[in-house]
Each structure stands twice: as structure tokens, then as C-alpha cells.
Amino acid sequence: MTEVLETEPVRAAGPAEPTAGAGRRVRLGWPGTLALGFVLICLLIALLVPFLPLAEPNEQDLGDTLARYSADHLLGTDQLGRDLLARLLWAIRTSLFAGLTAIVVATLIGLPTGMLAGYRRGWFDTVSARIADVVLTVPALVLLLTVHTALRTGITGQMVTLGVIFAPRIYRVMRAETIRVATMPYLLAGRMSGCSHVRILWRYLLPGIRAQVRVQVSYLLGLSLLIEAGISFLGVGVESPDASLGTMLSGAAAMLASDARVVLIPAAVLSLLILSLNVIGDIESEGERRG
Amino acid sequence: MLTLILRQAALRAVVAVPTLIVVTCCTYVMLFSIGDPAAVVAGESATPEQVAQVRQSLGLDRSVVAQYLDWLAHAVRGDFGESLHHRGDVLGLVGQYLPATLLLSFLALAVAVLASVLMGSAVGARPGGLVDRGLGAVAVLGIAVPNFLVGYVLILVFSLWFGWFPSGGYRTPAEAGLLTTFRFLVLPSASLALGLMCVQTRTFRASLIKEYEADYVRTARMKGVSPSGVFFRHVARNASAPWVTVIGLEIGVLITGALLVESVFSIPGIGTLTLEAVQGQDFPVVQALVTLFALVILAVNLVTDLIALWLNPASRGLS
Numbered sequence: 001m002t003e004v005l006e007t008e009p010v011r012a013a014g015p016a017e018p019t020a021g022a023g024r025r026v027r028l029g030w031p032g033t034l035a036l037g038f039v040l041i042c043l044l045i046a047l048l049v050p051f052l053p054l055a056e057p058n059e060q061d062l063g064d065t066l067a068r069y070s071a072d073h074l075l076g077t078d079q080l081g082r083d084l085l086a087r088l089l090w091a092i093r094t095s096l097f098a099g100l101t102a103i104v105v106a107t108l109i110g111l112p113t114g115m116l117a118g119y120r121r122g123w124f125d126t127v128s129a130r131i132a133d134v135v136l137t138v139p140a141l142v143l144l145l146t147v148h149t150a151l152r153t154g155i156t157g158q159m160v161t162l163g164v165i166f167a168p169r170i171y172r173v174m175r176a177e178t179i180r181v182a183t184m185p186y187l188l189a190g191r192m193s194g195c196s197h198v199r200i201l202w203r204y205l206l207p208g209i210r211a212q213v214r215v216q217v218s219y220l221l222g223l224s225l226l227i228e229a230g231i232s233f234l235g236v237g238v239e240s241p242d243a244s245l246g247t248m249l250s251g252a253a254a255m256l257a258s259d260a261r262v263v264l265i266p267a268a269v270l271s272l273l274i275l276s277l278n279v280i281g282d283i284e285s286e287g288e289r290r291g
Numbered sequence: 292m293l294t295l296i297l298r299q300a301a302l303r304a305v306v307a308v309p310t311l312i313v314v315t316c317c318t319y320v321m322l323f324s325i326g327d328p329a330a331v332v333a334g335e336s337a338t339p340e341q342v343a344q345v346r347q348s349l350g351l352d353r354s355v356v357a358q359y360l361d362w363l364a365h366a367v368r369g370d371f372g373e374s375l376h377h378r379g380d381v382l383g384l385v386g387q388y389l390p391a392t393l394l395l396s397f398l399a400l401a402v403a404v405l406a407s408v409l410m411g412s413a414v415g416a417r418p419g420g421l422v423d424r425g426l427g428a429v430a431v432l433g434i435a436v437p438n439f440l441v442g443y444v445l446i447l448v449f450s451l452w453f454g455w456f457p458s459g460g461y462r463t464p465a466e467a468g469l470l471t472t473f474r475f476l477v478l479p480s481a482s483l484a485l486g487l488m489c490v491q492t493r494t495f496r497a498s499l500i501k502e503y504e505a506d507y508v509r510t511a512r513m514k515g516v517s518p519s520g521v522f523f524r525h526v527a528r529n530a531s532a533p534w535v536t537v538i539g540l541e542i543g544v545l546i547t548g549a550l551l552v553e554s555v556f557s558i559p560g561i562g563t564l565t566l567e568a569v570q571g572q573d574f575p576v577v578q579a580l581v582t583l584f585a586l587v588i589l590a591v592n593l594v595t596d597l598i599a600l601w602l603n604p605a606s607r608g609l610s
Binding site for chain 2: 130133134136137138139140141142145146149150151222226227229230233234236249256257260263267270271272274275278279
């Protein structure tokens, strides 16, 4: 009997969930489709690049610098005679993985704490909000530089740090979203039917705030890519000769006047990637507004 | 109204003190645990005995808590200690590098504010129109292009091709006159302003559209208020509140951007000093810079929140 009591009302509450934003189809439109397509292609490249028949990205050929497009080098070579296509594809992998590291860390910290703070309120809310305030005051770049100089853990360590710096942003949005959703009738129904807190958080709250998670993740991933490019450009992120979208810009910046192609290709890929992520974020937020 | 803003300001200032203490304390502990200033001062060829001697003379052999409290006691009196690399005290050093960055940031902020108001008004007044779509695309693109890259493109076009502006470097107003300083800062501030300008344009556009749909706008129009009257007296004021808040949120991005732009245009500013101090493990300077950045972030957020509060009476109830 108790078992029936536990399961039945849950099913009854199920159809109410879409009002909070879960399971709703988002209309992409053509900019959204293009953006999503570009991001997916980049992700695919990032995953598959070790298996592609490419030239060695760090191999220099000083007798063949700044070569034009040819069968050997589809995009030509850079100022050190390295194959531009190979470097570009490896750079996409390095930069995307770096950005994803930051986002995964930020989400793993920000999402549960934000949900818990918005759901339970009380002392946990107060304490976590204060911690978030403190982290938001820390100058990100100084911290990233310090991590680079002192810990020598490479880009991964820096991106984990960036994830911690981003966590309060996700925390704040998730907390606000949770407070909004927590007052909705379907959540009350869930609580009255005797669901455990864990079940409410996982099955009721999370679907309700999923749209905002996607928005934040796509914006912050774009920002992470921008920051990776920035610190690698300064020479304190991914270190040469390894290719990332930032180091490719850094080494080639001086080439802008003589052979702009070497700069413009990675710059275009980086900008398009960030642009696409922002477009995806915009679409989700519009869907949210309509709902 | 004024008392409310003053009360809010006082409250926030009081809350800012523990935040600052925690930030500086964490930085201090972090710097303490990852490097050895004594080894930096003593130099690479120093024997362990010499390093120990330096450590003792600088008071670095005490516990980290004692050292931090000592630093805090001096810092509140404006004494941030001595640089490990440069001669002289940290505050003087920061003061030496600060004006260029301040000037650069203010110029960039002014450009971003002016341009975003103009562009935002143009696109927000007629959403969906040709101007809206055109500028909207520019704004989205402006956010996506890294500002150091914008800097290089500006150098290429306006410095190398047209020769209108210097491609880098900096002269202080005292040594070359304000006009020359301005010429050196035009391209850097333009590349720094672009991102902020685009974010603000989008924010202003969004809130303008929302405000135009509000009931009070319809009422004002029915009363016979002219379109410009509706815009300036009613809509613009209410719509600027979120736009002001964005400045506060973006200030961290502006600081990061300033560092990159300074590097591109080789401007001797705070960004250059930060890079130098962190790489050289000049801990007193790093500590002072973190304090400075945290203060700036807190202060700008306080000021922008108060302005937003003054602009939008509806948010007063929430505070």
C-alpha cells in the first residue's frame, strides 16, 4: 500500500512538469541551426583529430615557410613552415577541451550548491552567497597568472581554476531559478506526495531549470575560450610550440601585415566558435522568455 | 530617496570590509604556500644560509597568520611594503603605472557608454527593422572577437596603412602634452571598448523593447506626449537601470581586457606591472594589485548598483 502511495502521485505530477520548462522543444531557426552545426563539427574535430591523416602539427620546415595552399598543405604553412591545417585542428581540440574543463568544474560546483541554496535557504544559502561574493571579487587574470607561474600544471590547472572562478556565476543563476521554480504548484504536489528531497531536486527541480543551465554553459564556454586565447596569447596559458587557438594568434600576430592568412584563419575559427555559442545561448533564453 | 541611497551605500561598504579581508587573506596564504620570496630576493646563486638570513631579516620566518596580520596592519595605513625587484615602496610603484591604465579604461568606458546609448536607442526604438538587424549582427560579432585581435587589426589599418596613429607605446601628458597622450590611446581604448560596447548595446536594446511594451508608455502616448518625450522622460530612464548594472558586472572583463590591450600596444600600465610582478614572484606587488583590483571591483559595483537604484524606483522595494 505504501508503495502505491509513493509512486502514484509522482506519475500524476508528471504531466505538470512541462510548465516549468522541461521537455519543451526549442525552435532553433536558421542562425541557431548553423551555430549548433558549427559547434558540433568543432566538437567532432576535437574528438577525432588524433585519428585523422594529418601532418605533425609541431614539425617545422624552415625551407617551406608561409607556403600557399597545396595538396601537401591544404591551408598552406605558417611562418615556421608548420602545416596550418594540422595546427588548426589540434588547436580546436586543445582550446575546446580547455574550455570544457572550466565549464565542467564550474557546473559541478555551481549547480548543486545553487540548487541547494535556493531549495533549502537558511544558513547554507547565507554562507554560500558570501563565499560567492568573495570569489567574484578575485581578479581572475591575476589568479590565472599566479597559477601558471607557481604551480606549473599547464593549461588544465588554469582551467580548473577558471572553473572555480566561474562557479559563482552559475551558482547565482541556479539559485534564482530554483527559487522561482520551487514556488510552482507541481513542486508542491511532489512534496505533498511524500517525495524525498533528493528526488525532488533531481526529478522535479533539475528539469525545471535545465534551460538556464544550457544558457549559462554556452555563454561561459564562449568566455572560457576567449580567456584561454587571452592567456595563451600572453604566453602564460598553453605554451608554444603546442597549438591552441590562443598560441596560434600569439605567434602569428606579427604576420598580420605581411601574411594575414596565418592570423585570420585561427582568428575566424575562434570568433565563429564564440559567436555560435552566444547564438545558442540567445536561443535558449528566448525559449525561456516565451515559456 | 537620498537617505535610502546613503543607507544602502553604508550597508554595502560595511559588507565589503569582510569580503576584502577574506580575499586578501586567501591571496596571502596562497602566495605564501606556492613560492619563497626570500629565495627570490637572495637570488639564484645564494646558498641556503644566505636565503635563511634574508628570510629572517624580512620577517618571513614567522607564521603565515602573524605575517598576514602584520601586512593588514600596515595596509590599512596605506603601507603596502617594498617591492622585491624595484627600488622603493609598492604604493609608489603602483602609482607610477596606474595613470596610463586609468586613462585607457576611462576612455574605453566613455566610448562604450556613448556608443552603446546611441546604438541601443537606434535599434531599440524600432526592433526588427533594418538598422536593428544590421547593428545587432555587428554587436554579436563584436562580443565574439577577442579584443587583442581587434587591437592588431586596428594597428594594421589605422597605423600601418593610413599612418594616423602610433602603433604602440605611450607618452604621459606631462612629458608630451594631453593631445599626444590621446593620440597614443585612441587605438588601445577603441579595441578595449568594443566588447563592452556590444554587450551594453544588447542590454540597452533588450530593456528598451521591454519598456516600450509597458502600460505607462501607452498612457503617456495617449496623453499626447511626443515620441521624443516618451523616450527621454519615460523609457530611457527606466531602461538604463540594467544597462548601468552591466557596467558593474563587466568591470572584471574590462580589467582583463586592459591587460591584454596594454600588452598589444606596449603601454606601461597596471597590466604590464601585473604580468611582471607575477612572473618575477614579486609578492608584495602582487598582493597590493589583488587588493587594488578587488577594491575597484567592489567600488564600481557599489556605485553602479546605487545609480541603478536611483534610476529605477521599482527595484527599491527589492533591496
